[in-house]
Amino acid sequence: MAEKYLIDTSIWVDLYEDRKGYQNEPLGDFAFNLFLMIKTKQDKIAITDLTIRELEMNYSMEEINGMMKPFEDILEKLVASKKQRDEAKLLAKERNVPKGDALHAILARDNKFILVSRDKHFRELTNISEHHKPEELI
Numbered sequence: 001m002a003e004k005y006l007i008d009t010s011i012w013v014d015l016y017e018d019r020k021g022y023q024n025e026p027l028g029d030f031a032f033n034l035f036l037m038i039k040t041k042q043d044k045i046a047i048t049d050l051t052i053r054e055l056e057m058n059y060s061m062e063e064i065n066g067m068m069k070p071f072e073d074i075l076e077k078l079v080a081s082k083k084q085r086d087e088a089k090l091l092a093k094e095r096n097v098p099k100g101d102a103l104h105a106i107l108a109r110d111n112k113f114i115l116v117s118r119d120k121h122f123r124e125l126t127n128i129s130e131h132h133k134p135e136e137l138i
Contacts, residue, residue, distance in 0.1 A: 003043040004076070006108045007034075008101075008117035009054040011134060016059075016067045027118075027134075034116065034134035035071065045071055046078040046113055050100045080107060091128070097121040105129040 011031050013019065018028030038045060047068070055064045068075060080088075080103055088103035095102070101121040108115035108129040115122070115131040122131040 003038075003041070004046055004111065004113045005038055005043065006046045006048070006078070006104060006111075006113040006115050007051075008104060008115070008119055008122075008131075009051050010118055011116055012051070012055060012067060013058075014118075014134075016063075030134040030138065033138045037138055039071060039074055042074060044074050044076050046076050046107070046111070048078050048080065048104070048107065050080075050103060054100065078107060078111065084110065091125070095124045097124050101125065102128075105131075 011034070014027040015031035015035060018032075021027050035045075052064065055067070059067070084106050085103060088099050088106055091097070091102040091106070092099040098121060101117075101119060102125060104115065104117075105122060105125040105128040107113065108131075113129075114137070115129050116134060116137065117131045118133055119131075122129075125131075
């Protein structure tokens with residue numbers, strides 16, 4: 001059975017910009033190798049409206065489409081329910097994390113997706129969904 005991954009916006013940016021970490025870690029390479037592994041295994045990547053909106057803050061739709069084009073055959077659109085969005089609002093307020101991060105943790109939990117992120121806010125949400133850095137999965 002194919003695995004499904006919910007990849008946080010920062011990992012898409014790592015891939016697209018071939019970013020380096022604070023101590024020169026090859027974040028872009030880690031992201032590339034994760035995406036390559038997922039594609040090779042024909043696993044799935046979930047894309048949310050939130051991810052697209054966050055990417056739109058820094059990139060045009062043409063750039064975003066180009067970023068995702070190599071993976072279009074394994075992408076799945078994921079839409080949050082009103083119940084999930086409401087739960088995310090409460091959770092974000094309780095734990096002092098961004099609502100979007102709470103929503104991604106809830107979506108990963110409810111859909112049994114592997115959540116991939118470097119965002120420190122997910123440490124506050126590990127009882128909702130575990131999260132992994134790309135290099136932990138490749």
